Amino acid sequence: MEMLVTSTKRKRSRKVAQLVPLGFNVSDKKPLNQNTSNYDLKADGLNIPPYFGAESMLQSSFREYNRKEKSLGFLKLFREHNAREVCLDAVAAELGVERRRIYDIVNILESIHLVSRKSKNLYNWHGLSTLPTTIAAMKERHRNCSVKGETLHELPALRSERKRGKSLSHLSQMFVDLFLQREDRIISLDDAAKQLLLPSECENNNDRLHKTKIRRLYDIANVLASVGLIEKLQLPHSRKPVFRWRQIDREGSNEKQDVGQDVLAVYEANHRQRSGPSWCDTDSVKTSQSCNSEAEDGDSCGVKKRESNTAQLGVQSGDQSNSVLRFDSSHTPIHPQEILQSEQKRLHEFMRKYVEEYVQHLATAQSASDL
């Protein structure tokens, strides 16, 4: 998220590191915590001593500007101090950032009900232990929408979102819904952005809107990752990271989950298929499948594949050499969606096996070379 101990002018020199007094906003030329000097931070619910930020500043009056030190000290602050309320001014001062930076984070946290607005500048902090309940409710909400055939964009906004704005909060909820509706619980920001573009936004200028959406999703993903709802993973053959939903147990902590490379490879393979030839292109599916057990059959694999499909789905057509149309036992053409799902399932299973064998092969080769 967009929080940093220092800030610099918009036009910055290309320095890797800068020394800036902690707690000072360069553009403002004033200590950021000066306007909190009248705050009784304890009374505001933040259980930290008054002038906590000022003390920190004195203790380490200069800190190296380092972008790798990513923000989100926000959540750390509340875990450590066990606070019940969030005073935006105090948090902004403590972290040495402008308050508008905090709004973004709070809006996202609000979408998963970790905080709720109490009054101006003050939010209730519900704690991470509420997450399982929240997620269960979101799943239920998603299920209801699926039953009604509604899309993500038609999800009812929360009460707090009905007034102007709160788009970040709503976007955050839709992002979570994307995970909940996916079997593999993995998605890249690029994919998410594409799916979360409103129909009206797809019409023109969608490249700019797509980039903006990705920018917002970075913010959301960082916050969700910081509370442990998702985790960032690197695909084996791509620089593009993906985010994976993490299971949360009833105590609000994450269940231990192993993320095998095979899972990612399957995601990658599926992703390539989706963004490449159409899933309805049975030939493209057949090609990948034919490389498995039928590989040794040479060019007969295509024929075998078709025969196999015929047997399984009951292909029946007037001219089998040209038509791919498939029929069920009552001679009714099978709906494309059914074909699509069937082929997806088969490819998914094939890729799982393939990656398993591939990893096994590499391991064997490695141990052989070690000897």
Place this chain on the structure above:
DNA sequence: TTATCCCGCCATTCC
């Protein structure tokens, strides 16, 4: 006027 929110530029980091 102030609080809040949205947008997107562009610097930095990473591969």
Place this chain on the structure above:
DNA sequence: GGAATGGCGGGATAA
């Protein structure tokens, strides 16, 4: 060098 990442300011809008 280009893609990923994220800091940050301008400006709009609601209260």
